[in-house]
Every structure is written in C-alpha cells, then in structure tokens.
Amino acid sequence: MTLGKIVGNVVTTMKHEVLTGHKLLIVQPVDKEGKARGKTLVALDFVQAGIGDTVLVIEEGNSGRMILGDSMAPVRSVVAGVVDSVEVSGG
Amino acid sequence: MKMGKVIGNVVSSQKDATFEGIKLLLVQPVDETYKEYGDPLIACDVVQAGMGDYVLFEGGREAALAMEDWYNPSDAAVMAIIDHIEYDAGEEK
Numbered sequence: 001m002t003l004g005k006i007v008g009n010v011v012t013t014m015k016h017e018v019l020t021g022h023k024l025l026i027v028q029p030v031d032k033e034g035k036a037r038g039k040t041l042v043a044l045d046f047v048q049a050g051i052g053d054t055v056l057v058i059e060e061g062n063s064g065r066m067i068l069g070d071s072m073a074p075v076r077s078v079v080a081g082v083v084d085s086v087e088v089s090g091g
Numbered sequence: 092m093k094m095g096k097v098i099g100n101v102v103s104s105q106k107d108a109t110f111e112g113i114k115l116l117l118v119q120p121v122d123e124t125y126k127e128y129g130d131p132l133i134a135c136d137v138v139q140a141g142m143g144d145y146v147l148f149e150g151g152r153e154a155a156l157a158m159e160d161w162y163n164p165s166d167a168a169v170m171a172i173i174d175h176i177e178y179d180a181g182e183e184k
Binding site for chain 2: 007009010011012013014015016018019024026039040041042043061072073074075076077
C-alpha cells in the first residue's frame with residue numbers, strides 16, 4: 001500500500017461492467033510529508049473518499065480483486081482507506 | 092488504471108488466435124490535464140473506443156482479465172471512455 005492524495009475524479013459512461021457503480025478517483029502518490037511524487041493514477045473508490053483526502057492506495061491486482069470480491073475482475077488500483085494522520089518518527 | 096488518448100488503430104492479419112475480432116488501439120498516455128507523456132502503446136479495446144477518445148486503460152495481467160476470454164496474452168486493455176475529468180477541487184478542464 002502507498003499513500004496518495006485525491007486530486008480529481010474521472011467520469012465515464014462507456015466502461016467495462018466491473019467499473020460500474022464505483023467512483024473513479026485520480027490519485028497523486030505522495031511521500032510521508034505529503035509531497036507529490038511520480039505520475040497520477042486512476043483507482044476505484046471503496047471508502048467514499050473525495051478530492052483533497054489523503055488515502056491508502058493499493059496498486060496490486062490480487063489485493064484489488066479481493067476487496068472487490070471477484071477473483072477474475074480486471075482491477076488493480078483501489079483506494080482502500082482514508083488516512084486521518086501519518087506519524088513519522090523524528091529519528 | 093491510467094488515462095490516455097486514442098491516436099490510432101493497428102490492423103493486424105497474422106496474429107495470435109485469441110486476438111481474433113479484437114480491435115487494437117494506439118493509445119498515448121495523458122495526465123489529468125490531458126497533457127501527453129511517455130510513449131504510445133497498443134491496447135486491446137473492450138468498450139468500442141474510437142480515434143480521439145480519451146480513455147482509461149489498464150496494463151499487465153488485469154488487461155487479459157478484461158477481455159471476454161480471459162486466457163489471452165494481452166498486456167494492455169482500454170477499459171472505459173472518459174466523458175470528462177474533474178481535476179483538483181472540482182475544477183473542470
């Protein structure tokens with residue numbers, strides 16, 4: 001799992017049936033300080049996350065399919081949690 | 092999934108039998124502001140996307156699972172046609 005920030009959403013009409021009924025969120029991966037890193041991705045929402053939320057993103061097929069409850073679903077990226085806070089040890 | 096723009100079709104007669112009847116699209120990856128990045132790739136179409144459409148595509152094993160017959164060697168599939176992208180605080184682009 002990685003941390004990400006929701007920066008938008010994507011609206012689609014024509015889509016694979018497995019995507020029906022789920023919000024599609026644009027996720028910007030962030031580091032532990034909340035700073036953006038890398039390219040954005042589009043993930044299926046399972047936790048009613050919204051724009052501006054920091055979230056837990058899973059980008060791995062088997063985990064995504066397990067959350068969806070369908071072992072043959074063509075889904076990889078899912079938003080699996082809304083992050084309240086991140087505590088980082090000062091070291 | 093990633094966003095992309097369909098910039099072409101690929102026609103192939105001699106191909107793996109599992110690709111019979113499947114449209115092959117040339118997809119240019121784009122970011123959330125529709126800006127192009129990276130190199131185009133070829134993806135199998137499962138949603139009847141066409142030239143100029145902005146789409147969502149998936150790579151890897153999930154691409155194969157998206158097709159009707161899941162036992163195929165596809166490594167990218169177009170999974171949805173984007174109507175519009177809302178980016179940052181609901182601002183539409």
